[in-house]
Amino acid sequence: MAQAASLAQLQAEASCPICLDYLRDPVTTDCGHNFCHSCLLQRWEGLQGDFPCPVCLQHCPDRSLRRNTQLCHMVDVVKQLPNTEGEGKQQEEKPLCEKHHQVLSLFCEEDLELLCPQCQVSCDHQDHHLVPMEQAAACHRKRLKGSIEHLTKQFKEANKALEMQVSKSFELVRKVENQRRDLHSEVEYIKHFLGIEHDEICVRLLKEEKRVQDKIIGTNHKISGHESRLKILLRKITDKCAQPDVDLLMGIEKIHSTFENLESPAGFSYELNKEIFTLPPQYFGLHKMISTFQEYLTLDAETAHGSLILSQDGKTATFQSLEPNHVHNPKAFTSHPAVLGSEGFDAGRHFWQVEGRGLGELSLGVCKESFPRNVPIPPTPDNGCWKIQVWATTPDTGVSGNSCHIGVFLDYELGEVSFYNLYDRSNLYTFSAIFTGKLMPYFSVRPFSTSFKLRIVEDEV
Template sequence: LECMDLLQVMQNELTCTICMNYFLDPVTLDCGHSFCRPCLFLSWDATQTPMCCPHCRQVSKKSDLKTNTQLRNMASLARQARDDPVDGSQEQICEAHDAAKWVFCDADKNLLCGLCSDSLEHMLHNHRPTQRAAEEFREKLLKRMADLWNMSKQLQNNLKLETCKAESLEEYVDIRKVMIRAEYQKLHQFLCEEERLHLVVMEKEANEYLDKLEESKIRIIQQIENQREMFRELKDMCHKSDVELLQDLGTVMERTELVQNQMPQLVNPDLTSWCSTGLLDMLSRFKVDNVLTAETISQIMSLSEDVRGVLFGNNHHTMPREPQRVRSFAAWGNHTFISGRHYWEVDVPRSSNWVLGVCKDILIRESDFIIDFKESSLLFALKLNDHYYLSTNRPLLVHHVKMPVGKIGVFLDYDKGIVSFHDAADGSLLCSLAPSTFSFPLKPFRCVDAAYWEPSGDVLLMEVTGLIRG
């Protein structure tokens, strides 16, 4: 009786209290309680913080749980001892030899008896006992579950990202309404109808993007649930007997690959910039030629890593870089603006981070320079997740408009403290900075994060090396 009690105790110690089966890939928490890794992951809500022990509710400080190899090996032995290596059911009796099927053929994925495995048909195939084959397939299923779980966490992050985009877009639409109304005040009263139509179309487009973001969130949630369901199915399959596991293997690996390959594409809500009637003609009246061209650049400076980090962020070390070839440059022109209205156009690269605008006279110190962001009006084009975003420093705001191709127009009304940026192709508004009071000379400024920089007229050849700052 004591031996039976001891055996029962040992079996209990090798049993997960969540699924009540022998451990699969067991992990031990800070409190000392152990669980199957799949059971523990499924018991934790994906957004739960902090993670608690399902048994005693103690907070687990470990984020990277290691497999308890001793428990895993003992549970594997107990599972093998539990399963009858020779199933006496009629289905597992070889009709040809009236013998039990206890060998698994890797080539045919079938159970065979000993005589069949030695036959001419199978003698060149790899054979393993069913227990060994089942344990190896359990390991493969556990690895597949780990991949599904990691992808599920990525989907959770994507869900948060899409939710933040939707919230940001709703706030941004209100801000952009103010900018658009201010832009239309520059024109005559007959443009009011065009202004109203522009706002209606923008709101409709924004609502469509919001719908797309909502649909994207639903797809991500559905994909998360599909993966969790597949995860549960693989977990349940792991707990089947060796024979059932191998018989039911079927296309489960193909289905898991299909689920893993269904990663939803994220939505980038870029609103269309409309061209205001007559605006480009009005801006052209104040056009200043040859601004920031090879002939009118008064200073070119290669950026140090510190200055580069301020302008483009400090995550560039994640990109492969060739020493002596990847460079970042700042340039400012010899034009100085102290009054009046001025408009100029500047070529910008299509696949690089860049900064464009006006700033106070720059203080040069050895190989670095100092730029006062409070006294500058700048437009940033920075890359995040293979998508370029426009942002400004006054106010600090991401602008949900499509990235222009080609030249950017800069309009400066020094006396009214207005700086706005336009798509030079049609004069459409990209953004208008908050009005300010200028009491100092302003210089045109451009900075490019590039691998190649060849000033030839006003052409820059570049490659991206930087990432958007946080």
Template sequence: MEAEDLQEDLTCSICLDYFEDPVSIECGHNFCRGCLHRSWAPGGGAFPCPECRQPSAPAALRPNWALARLTEKTRRRRQGPVPPGLCGRHWEALRLFCEDDQRPVCLVCRESQEHQTHTMAPIDEAFASYREKLLKTQCSLTAKMKKAMHLQDMEVKNATEWKEKMKNQRMRFGAEFAKLHHFLAEEEQLFLQRLSKEEEETKKKQNENTLKLHQTITSLKQLILEVGRKSQSPTLELLQNPKDVLTRSENQDVNYSPEVLTVKTVCKIPMMKEMLKRFQVAVNLAEDTAHPKLVFSQEGRYVKNGASASSWPLFSSAWDYVSGWRTPPKTTQSVERFQHLPCVLGKNVFTSGKHYWEVESRDSLEIAVGNSSHREGW
């Protein structure tokens, strides 16, 4: 009790804290110099004592050095470890919770100017309220963590599946390009075989021409010698059928013109279009599915917008030919026919394999190519 009484004697009744620069007034009460100045009314005249209300003049303020020294000694002694549950400034039990400062305070702190405008709550009520909020927050954070861990598992799963897809794609690329390499190797061998065949044929023809020229030169040499001997023969021998050798000399002609040799086998590496043509198919049109305004070529491979027909037959062999195009007679309408868009299906059906076909558009005609699995309402 003596310690509590001593603390009360060393506490300013205005700020409820230890004296800071204590001063005495005419009535004998002591206050912090700063607290007293803040409590004065404007004007600078006499002011009432905050405790007994006795008037006192500002000039009557006297520093209380003894009280200041005692307060400082007590403050130093109190700077040791604060027991649990006590206020570090007033050594009072922490019975309140300050919502503004978010910390427990004692009853003396509540009366101080620092906390006069702050919201206070009993410490047990604040404990129960904040404990409930923390437990709810813990549950919410746990749910968020579970969601984040689930998302992490999904990311790991997606990454694993993606790696497997990448592996399969690399294998697919390898297989497809292996086929392409095999195809190009076969094409190379084919071109080399054609080139070898051309080389053999050209060499054979060259040999034939060389032999022919050799025979011609040999024949000419023989005629030259024979004509020379004939011209040097005696009169009677020279006139013995001279026309024969002259005729044979005139008929001996060099019927040969040199041919510039060229390589006919061209090195043409097949590009994408040539490769696609290996899978090219001819698509025939199913005329019984066509929109009523479409007309077809005789072979059924070409279609264009033409004269409208109110109804078309499902199957019919009666056709009118107009400039190579045919239109059907007016008969029962097909339930398979397109009614809203100028479309027509193909007769070909593909369920597997690789297939390629070309579609040519003229006169800025807009076309769309696709399957017939979703044709309702067309």
């Protein structure tokens, strides 16, 4: 019996914890656990950065793992070992009743015990339902086999739940990092009075991250332990089903009780609260204005001057020298490098953001829909165009915040167009007028600008 148990343990050690089959092309993680190379890569599919061990969740630095050659040879040896468990037990003598020393041939369905014929007439089992051992074994074997499918489903669900918890852990880190980056950017714009509060918020975020991370890790351990118990129970039941009738029925009550009382741990979910700075009053007014009246504009390609190249999504215009013999669109600007928004406004309040990068001057505002596009007249309020000019003096390096970031707020009924520097939340200028007809968002670049790019910004600042 001891030899058979040792052989079974050796065969279990040579099995992959993921597929439960003998290890194929085994690899060993830094934490010391062994897996099939293909099983581990499949489990890590789609992950980036750290890769958790499927058993203990310890993070592995990368996907490159060394093949365990010695373990590979051991698995080959284990596969060749004979499974003597069944043969040895067939040669054993039939077990006898400890009380009456007769062969155990009956099974009590109420007490789940093996009995001899003399036990049948005893007072302990006189009114109980007794069946022949072979019949009872067949019945309980069928019952155990029926539980395998359910347990397998539970095992897969536990495995999936564990993967979701690991995914939530990475998602938590990503969300915290995104919030920390956004908060840091705002501090840079107004850091003369927000430096201290920035540190306090980062501490709160770290504490919140640690609190949620600890709960997720605790839940992961519970699910991982449940997964291990399911795997052990599956292995026990599978082995039990392969045993002779007598051995199958011995201890059957404990297995049934373990399976019936098995409960799956609940997963942990969370919602990360968004941290917001305590900013000056003008910041909150502008922040509310953006969140309430934000418009998601696109540039109208038909109105674009030939020197402005628009992106496919209509959000970006890049200035370049006009090529000779360029064919002009009848609706396009020809007098100066300008472009209009695709939609105009004849009522209500509207806010949009524009970012300019490069070397040159950007003009932006609103103009009447009837504003001349092929007549060289200056864009002024008298001519139906309300705009300001801003300079972008830093080369286009692709780094956010190195140029100009302007907000435009149109209050049609009030007759105002206001412009804001979104880096420091300051008001640049406000036009007052009586508007009639449709007003179009207006953008233009001075002809002497070089390497200039304007972009419609959609995210809040």
